[in-house]
Amino acid sequence: xxxxxxxxxxxxxxxxxxxxxxxxxxxxxxxxxxxxxxxxxxxxxxxxxxxxxxxxxxxxxxxxxxxxxxxxxxxxxxxxxxxxxxxxxxxxxxxxxxxxxxxxxxxxxxxxxxxxxxxxxxxxxxxxxxxxxxxxxxxxxxxxxxxxxxxxxxxxxxxxxxxxxxxxxxxxxxxxxxxxxxxxxxxxxxxxxxxxxxxxxxxxxxxxxxxxxxxxxxxxxxxxx
Amino acid sequence: xxxxxxxxxxxxxxxxxxxxxxxxxxxxxxxxxxxxxxxxxxxxxxxxxxxxxxxxxxxxxxxxxxxxxxxxxxxxxxxxxxxxxxxxxxxxxxxxxxxxxxxxxxxxxxxxxxxxxxxxxxxxxxxxxxxxxxxxxxxxxxxxxxxxxxxxxxxxxxxxxxxxxxxxxxxxxxxxxxxxxxxxxxxxxxxxxxxxxxxxxxxxxxxxxxxxxxxxxxxxxxxxxxxxxxxxxxxxxxxxxxxxxxxxxxxxxxxxxxxxxxxxxxxxxxxxxxxxxxxxxxxxxxxxxxxxxxxxxxxxxxxxxxxxxxxxxxxxxxxxxxxxxxxxxxxxxxxxxxxxxxxxxxxxxxxxxxxxxxxxxxxxxxxxxxxxxxxxxxxxxxxxxxxxxxxxxxxxxxxxxxxxxxxxxxxxxxxxxxxxxxxxxxxxxxxxxxxxxxxxxxxxxxxxxxxxxxxxxxxxxxxxxxxxxxxxxxx
Numbered sequence: 001x002x003x004x005x006x007x008x009x010x011x012x013x014x015x016x017x018x019x020x021x022x023x024x025x026x027x028x029x030x031x032x033x034x035x036x037x038x039x040x041x042x043x044x045x046x047x048x049x050x051x052x053x054x055x056x057x058x059x060x061x062x063x064x065x066x067x068x069x070x071x072x073x074x075x076x077x078x079x080x081x082x083x084x085x086x087x088x089x090x091x092x093x094x095x096x097x098x099x100x101x102x103x104x105x106x107x108x109x110x111x112x113x114x115x116x117x118x119x120x121x122x123x124x125x126x127x128x129x130x131x132x133x134x135x136x137x138x139x140x141x142x143x144x145x146x147x148x149x150x151x152x153x154x155x156x157x158x159x160x161x162x163x164x165x166x167x168x169x170x171x172x173x174x175x176x177x178x179x180x181x182x183x184x185x186x187x188x189x190x191x192x193x194x195x196x197x198x199x200x201x202x203x204x205x206x207x208x209x210x211x212x213x214x215x216x217x218x219x220x221x222x223x224x225x
Numbered sequence: 226x227x228x229x230x231x232x233x234x235x236x237x238x239x240x241x242x243x244x245x246x247x248x249x250x251x252x253x254x255x256x257x258x259x260x261x262x263x264x265x266x267x268x269x270x271x272x273x274x275x276x277x278x279x280x281x282x283x284x285x286x287x288x289x290x291x292x293x294x295x296x297x298x299x300x301x302x303x304x305x306x307x308x309x310x311x312x313x314x315x316x317x318x319x320x321x322x323x324x325x326x327x328x329x330x331x332x333x334x335x336x337x338x339x340x341x342x343x344x345x346x347x348x349x350x351x352x353x354x355x356x357x358x359x360x361x362x363x364x365x366x367x368x369x370x371x372x373x374x375x376x377x378x379x380x381x382x383x384x385x386x387x388x389x390x391x392x393x394x395x396x397x398x399x400x401x402x403x404x405x406x407x408x409x410x411x412x413x414x415x416x417x418x419x420x421x422x423x424x425x426x427x428x429x430x431x432x433x434x435x436x437x438x439x440x441x442x443x444x445x446x447x448x449x450x451x452x453x454x455x456x457x458x459x460x461x462x463x464x465x466x467x468x469x470x471x472x473x474x475x476x477x478x479x480x481x482x483x484x485x486x487x488x489x490x491x492x493x494x495x496x497x498x499x500x501x502x503x504x505x506x507x508x509x510x511x512x513x514x515x516x517x518x519x520x521x522x523x524x525x526x527x528x529x530x531x532x533x534x535x536x537x538x539x540x541x542x543x544x545x546x547x548x549x550x551x552x553x554x555x556x557x558x559x560x561x562x563x564x565x566x567x568x569x570x571x572x573x574x575x576x577x578x579x580x581x582x583x584x585x586x587x588x589x590x591x592x593x594x595x596x597x598x599x600x601x602x603x604x605x606x607x608x609x610x611x612x613x614x615x616x617x618x619x620x621x622x623x624x625x626x627x628x629x630x631x632x633x634x635x636x637x638x639x640x641x642x643x644x645x646x647x648x649x650x651x652x653x654x655x656x657x658x659x660x661x662x663x664x665x666x667x668x669x670x671x672x673x674x675x676x677x678x679x680x681x682x683x684x685x686x687x688x689x690x691x692x693x694x695x696x697x698x699x700x
Contacts, residue, residue: 111297
């Protein structure tokens with residue numbers, strides 16, 4: 001393993017399993033910038049580098065293709081690249097403060113540069129999400145679907161789908177939620193409520209949600225393909 | 226480690242099974258190193274359920290040679306753009322301190338004056354029991370170390386402790402599975418292992434160095450810790466299938482060539498010298514799903530020992546062939562952590578040297594030891610472990626000797642049996658993740674072959690029951 005160094009600053013013969021990848025990427029980036037050609041090849045090399053990091057470092061927790069099995073670690077396969085990049089930058093800047101972000105990702109993202117962030121986000125966005133095999137309570141899923149699609153007017157909770165999309169695949173800064181671990185979604189909602197994860201719009205959405213409602217929404221989302 | 230006076234001045238062969246008595250000074254020790262947390266920028270829980278038990282991520286970190294770093298690097302680059310240096314700006318140093326108190330149920334005999342027998346003080350304050358200095362982390366690209374120097378109150382000096390130097394790399398196979406491969410240079414068989422079901426980092430993670438240990442112990446179970454040098458190569462496919470092959474040679478500490486006074490070569494004044502290379506092997510498979518992790522594996526080693534201790538290092542050897550199975554299950558949740566660890570080691574001894582020298586009553590002996598433990602923690606704050614251990618083996622009045630006439634007993638066996646069994650239970654409280662308070666109690670229902678009067682001079686197995694209180698911290 002190695003540090004997740006900045007590709008553009010990599011001294012071209014670097015450590016570990018990324019040596020050849022970084023050599024190639026660095027050479028191509030330098031060559032491309034000097035001649036204005038080979039930009040596609042540079043992008044391919046950078047993506048290859050990101051794939052190596054994703055499989056051999058991130059993959060230990062998030063799964064090789066981003067389909068983690070441990071509910072502590074979110075599924076990243078198919079996640080919106082825009083959202084993923086924003087999260088990695090928030091970890092790096094130590095502005096996302098939920099407990100697992102602090103304990104795990106502040107360190108892991110600490111030395112990522114923007115090029116690598118974008119390449120990693122692109123890698124996961126391009127992976128095929130696998131359906132969750134977790135067991136579900138049908139009544140809870142149905143209730144979760146109702147909340148997701150229509151909100152809870154009496155509690156001032158808007159429909160989740162209005163931002164995350166009717167299929168929960170998300171859009172731009174709104175993350176994909178379909179197939180995500182229910183436990184992970186629950187923890188995030190709790191973190192939005194407490195503002196440990198400080199996102200104003202989600203704090204507003206989650207502040208009135210009760211635990212059974214959160215559990216229902218999480219169960220529904222986990223069930224979505 | 227066995228002191229020179231205890232082992233190397235012995236005129237007769239001391240089998241590894243008996244060396245444990247001399248090894249009492251080295252107690253098991255919990256190891257979790259804050260320098261790894263500094264290097265990775267990740268909390269302890271990334272690599273440990275509660276230290277020193279490793280999570281899956283911790284095992285992969287170790288297999289990768291302790292080199293994952295998220296720190297800024299001081300770099301050196303050649304004109305050909307080769308990376309010549311990559312040093313973390315913070316050196317991976319840590320200090321570990323153990324402060325303890327030990328009470329035996331039955332006081333030990335005071336051997337100061339055999340003519341006026343009395344009892345030793347009961348209660349041993351270890352202040353400190355141990356202070357460890359670690360270099361634990363990346364050294365260079367693909368090269369990392371877990372290196373420990375330890376001051377121990379039993380020796381009153383600083384010596385090398387568990388050490389594991391690794392070169393490791395990883396590649397991605399065409400099917401997208403990662404293949405980690407590497408080499409470990411270490412000084413204790415199984416210290417390089419990734420699971421906590423094998424001896425070096427198995428339960429009990431900490432123990433008293435002021436207690437009484439049974440006579441018999443398989444060779445692979447720490448007998449040669451810090452007195453061998455081993456080199457092994459390993460592969461870890463898809464973070465699931467692990468295979469390792471290596472070999473160990475004697476690398477004695479505190480030993481000098483009798484003729485030159487230099488560090489070596491070893492000659493017949495040394496004792497229990499490994500003949501050639503002692504092969505070591507390991508095969509394990511791990512499956513992870515949801516919050517669960519399950520591992521099953523096999524490991525073993527074969528040591529051919531030249532008795533030495535006054536006998537030239539030629540002629541017959543004693544052969545210890547250890548084959549072991551291990552099993553580890555972990556549930557790793559946010560609130561609850563639960564784990565089961567188990568190992569069974571079978572040792573077949575062919576004692577050509579000892580039998581010829583009348584140091585063993587049988588030309589062949591066997592020994593089987595197993596330990597199982599269950600650990601639970603709540604929020605990584607409060608938890609405990611219950612563990613059962615058992616050793617059984619063939620009776621050998623030469624190997625497991627009776628108390629000499631007028632002798633104090635304690636570390637002897639009246640019937641020549643190595644059989645020992647009992648329980649260890651401990652409670653732990655961690656006010657912070659790098660500070661642990663432990664209360665541990667060990668019960669013996671059988672010790673060196675018997676429950677009562679096992680040494681023939683009136684000591685019962687339960688007299689060796691041990692209460693151990695520990696303050697552990699590392700920073």
